[in-house]
Amino acid sequence: MKKSVGFKKKIDTAVFISGKGSNLKNLIKFSLQKKTPIKIQYVISNNKKAAGLRYPKKYNIDYKVYNFLNKSKAEIQILKDLKKKKIKLICLAGFMKLLSKNFIRKFRYRILNIHPSLLPKYKGLNTHKRVLKNNEKFSGCTVHFVNSKLDSGKIIIQKKVKIKKNENHKALEKKILKQEHILYKKALMKIFSP
Numbered sequence: 001m002k003k004s005v006g007f008k009k010k011i012d013t014a015v016f017i018s019g020k021g022s023n024l025k026n027l028i029k030f031s032l033q034k035k036t037p038i039k040i041q042y043v044i045s046n047n048k049k050a051a052g053l054r055y056p057k058k059y060n061i062d063y064k065v066y067n068f069l070n071k072s073k074a075e076i077q078i079l080k081d082l083k084k085k086k087i088k089l090i091c092l093a094g095f096m097k098l099l100s101k102n103f104i105r106k107f108r109y110r111i112l113n114i115h116p117s118l119l120p121k122y123k124g125l126n127t128h129k130r131v132l133k134n135n136e137k138f139s140g141c142t143v144h145f146v147n148s149k150l151d152s153g154k155i156i157i158q159k160k161v162k163i164k165k166n167e168n169h170k171a172l173e174k175k176i177l178k179q180e181h182i183l184y185k186k187a188l189m190k191i192f193s194p
């Protein structure tokens with residue numbers, strides 16, 4: 001008889017956002033499927049106006065906004081709350097703050113990020129504009145582990161896309177974002193599939 005593949009114990013996961021939250025929405029939907037390694041238990045934002053906060057509200061997931069004006073204070077509180085909630089994995093999804101070395105050490109190889117370029121190329125902000133300015137033929141997106149340097153941790157998976165002639169940065173952003181939604185799920189399956 002064929003052994004069925006499943007996830008006995010789902011990984012309690014927190015997602016960190018700052019903005020629109022389309023990746024968050026996609027991860028929530030994924031976590032509600034049968035064959036998924038994660039259970040999203042908590043959503044964190046540094047921005048109380050983040051549009052993505054509508055998703056934890058809609059799906060009845062616990063969420064909290066932390067004030068990063070004092071970053072170390074915010075991180076101490078976040079670590080406390082994550083411990084209380086027994087969070088084992090963090091998915092950054094458009095989270096615009098750099099986490100400290102100390103924070104990352106506490107979640108070594110348990111923080112993932114998605115970035116809209118083929119890392120190690122085009123780390124940081126305004127990726128699509130820079131890619132187009134350099135007349136690149138291809139771009140894409142990357143899911144990677146987070147280390148203390150910006151967009152520099154070990155790469156888990158990438159998706160390459162072809163750039164059309166005369167494509168503008170908005171169109172490229174839209175095209176890559178669609179691929180990000182597929183890639184984040186694939187990355188989680190790649191790491192956690194039994």
Ligand code: GRF
Binds near residue numbers: 021022093114177180
């Ligand atoms: C995505 O392009 C992600 O790769 C980058 O920020 C954007 C967030 O989009 N880090 P959203 O908030 O998930 O819609």
